[in-house]
Amino acid sequence: MEIGLQHYLIISAILFGIGLFALISRKNAILILMGIELILNAANINLVAFSHFGGIGIDGQMITIFVIILAVSEAAIALAIVLNLYNHFSTVNVDEANTMKD
Amino acid sequence: MNYSTVLFYIFALITIGSAVYLVTTKNIMYSAVALFISLFSIAVLYILLRADFIAITQIMVYVGGILILLLFGIMLTRKVTEVDITSNALNVIPSVIFAVGITAILIVIMLTTKWNIRAPLNNEVTVNQIGKMMLTGYLLPFEIASIVLLVALIGSAMYARKSKQ
Structure with missing residues (x-):
């Protein structure tokens, strides 16, 4: 059976679901970040698959590059926030960081 | 197969x-x-x-x-x-x-x-096309992305160090 567009779309849907599960069920802030990375990767697979099978040329891959760039800056800033969270609360569990002022 | x-x-x-x-x-x-x-x-x-x-x-x-x-x-x-x-x-x-x-x-x-599926374009190398697109159609997002990366780098480095108080 020929691998078509829908195979890639189903993989990205499953990855999105797993990332969503990590995003809403885990307490650790770094695992939440990993869930966000999985969701962004699911979107990237969709973009590249449509760029390949849609016959629209290279535009999907260009958007993928910008998504990767934004994911890098998001990860750097989010880890800086996580480090600050750890300095303030001595934990990275997001359910224990529940005060707005120390 | x-x-x-x-x-x-x-x-x-x-x-x-x-x-x-x-x-x-x-x-x-x-x-x-x-x-x-x-x-x-x-x-x-x-x-x-x-x-x-x-x-x-x-x-x-x-x-x-x-x-x-x-x-x-x-x-x-x-x-x-x-x-x-x-x-x-x-x-x-x-x-x-x-x-x-x-x-x-x-x-x-x-x-x-x-889905509107067309026959896949069999491009040999995408690097040439991506390089051309970066400097023509996507020039403004490319420059903005470089500024975003610089700001994110400086901001995270400033925010991650401990405050001196």
Whole structure:
């Protein structure tokens, strides 16, 4: 059976679901970040698959590059926030960081 | 059943399996390694989609950059004396139901929609086209992306150090 567009779309849907599960069920802030990375990767697979099978040329891959760039800056800033969270609360569990002022 | 089909199924299974292991294991270090494997096999999927530049970018940026950042984050945010780096979950049953529901809805939508599929363009190398697009059609987003990266770098370096008070 020929691998078509829908195979890639189903993989990205499953990855999105797993990332969503990590995003809403885990307490650790770094695992939440990993869930966000999985969701962004699911979107990237969709973009590249449509760029390949849609016959629209290279535009999907260009958007993928910008998504990767934004994911890098998001990860750097989010880890800086996580480090600050750890300095303030001595934990990275997001359910224990529940005060707005120390 | 040619080789690329077999490769697709193998790496799709590795991607999904290691992502499932990422969210089910208790140890955060194992989660980071599972994320590494998952991102690497996603790069193989990009190669199967004839997107070689994206695959190399994925390996260099995600595996070489973001994953190292995440490992630093894991190791900096635990006490040295603390042995276990476990992370427990919260509201497991509702979030499983929610995630499985969203995934099922997405899969049904993707299987029932009539996609406008054309014959795949058999480009040999995408690097030339991406380079041309970067300097013509996508020049403004390219420059803005460089500024965003600079601002994110300076901002995170400033924000991550301890305040001197």
